[in-house]
Amino acid sequence: MRFGWLDERLPLPDARRTLRGWRRTRPFWAGLFLLLGGVELLVVPLSPLTILVSLGLGGIAAIGIGLALAVAGLFLWFLPHTRHYVSINALILSVLSFAATNLGGFLIGMALGITGSAMGFAWTPHEEAGPRVAGVRTQRTLAAALPVALLVTLGGRPAEQPSEPRGITAPAVPPTVTTTRFSPHGFLLAGVTTVPTARGPRKAMVLRMTSASLTDYRLHTRDGHDELALGARSLDLKGRVTLYLTKFSGCLEGLLCVTFDPDTLPVPPVVPPFVFMTDVTAEQALVTSDSITANGLTLGAS
Template sequence: MLLIRRGARFPAWRRTRPFWAGALLVLAGAEIAAVPLAPLSVLVGLGLGGIAALGIGAALVAAGLFLWFLPHTRHYVGIHAVILSVLSFAVTNLGGFLAGMLLGIAGGAMGFAWTPERPLEEPPEQPPQEPSRLPQPPAPPGHPPQKTLAAALPFVLLAATALPAPGPPPRAPGPVTTPRTPPTVTTTRFAPEGFTLARVAEVPTAGGPRRAMVLTMRAASLRDYRLRTRDGGGAELSLSADELRLGGRVTLYLTRLTGCVQGALCLTFTPDRLPVPPVAPPFVFMTDVTAEQALVTSGTIGADGLALSPGRSPAPPPPAPPPP
């Protein structure tokens, strides 16, 4: 009899709190924090991503424990757990390779939507009453229950943050013809603002249409910007700026992009090899970037330390030999 009573305590304790939501958050935090666990030298080599993974993982584990032992804080903890899970995609190893991020979003939503069960009490006996003959107003059609709205709220907030900022639609290149050889752009840090969307389109060039990656974002900044191109006569021109700022719905048309994501993972993207997924969240930046830029459109352009300098001119052809 004593064993039965002890075994019945845990189900009763579990039903009085969002137990499974806390379990999902503990698993999410452990999964995100376990990926960069390594000796100290390796952890330091991972940089900000490894340290942020440990911090976000510990915060999600603490959020799960709060749901277990302080269930009255479920609304506050659930919302912040969803925000931390989404943030882990950008500042850690893709949110524990997506598994930790998805577990954290599910656990935070379940914790926010959980409501305590009301104890079942027998209603007092009442004398029978004659049913009212007045017609009862029908329930409004399509009215979702309160629990459904509470469970869907975190996902609505997540979808709202993923929507692009209001503004005019991206402008197509139109009749502008780009050079046969795209200019080369180098920058030590490329930091877009807002969500970055990637797709593939054709741009007209002097040598015919050419496929290019199209990156759209709200704004962007490029540090130590260098652009090298050639004028109509074939002479090389160089444009440099300490910092270049693009704003007002920026669209970049690139035929090649090479750089290090978050300064750690160096990758090369082409129209045949787009980033997966083709949506980059905020706070993602690239260092040591080299790109072939076919075209760029933006509403505003600002620069610090802008300079234009001529490069090397093409070598003149050798003189013709004298006639015999």
């Protein structure tokens, strides 16, 4: 053994021998790379660096993808027979982190995730290495080609660009909307567009979903004339719901409070990993939906 003298001098020889035997029966290094990539994606939005890097939806997606990559690494360690399925999904998440997070954790987390995914897919148990040399080589070649193929596929697909609303002019000053709970379904962040207003075009976020429910809904106009107040105990929007917002803030799951606007929003479409938001305040330029149902509707003026 090349480093036998070092092995004799290190402490805990039995524990290290047991760990070495355990490590050789699973894609250990692949799982370690995925764990490191997930931790790196988590550290960026949760560190003081968020003073310089806006949390926004990119930070939220980084938390979700980082946790998923860390769990994938644990799967490779403790359930190595799931390596192919886990590695492919981890690879997809790693590549998507470039668009959905802060450049994939400044490329470091993405690179670690891609490396770990390829290594996990290519790993084979020791007993399969002898009689299946050709199959092992094919599998490792496929593992090396997977990241390249995925990057080419994603890079060749142009992102859907949200279109401007046609035939509708928004008020010069968007009304303020508040709700104690906002529950979107089939939520998709479509991007940023310009909305025609009474004072010219204005940049707005476009949030698309299949349906949404709002509790304790309140809308207040702010156009400088007689202000109107619209309220409802609950408001249900169904079918091709599109919100055009110039500002949006709230608390994810009632825990993490964030603020979004068209300038800090990530341009590529992403699916944020949250179910509902509380204490929501938004500047709503426009809203379109196939149907809107209000319960306990009230209307006031001042």
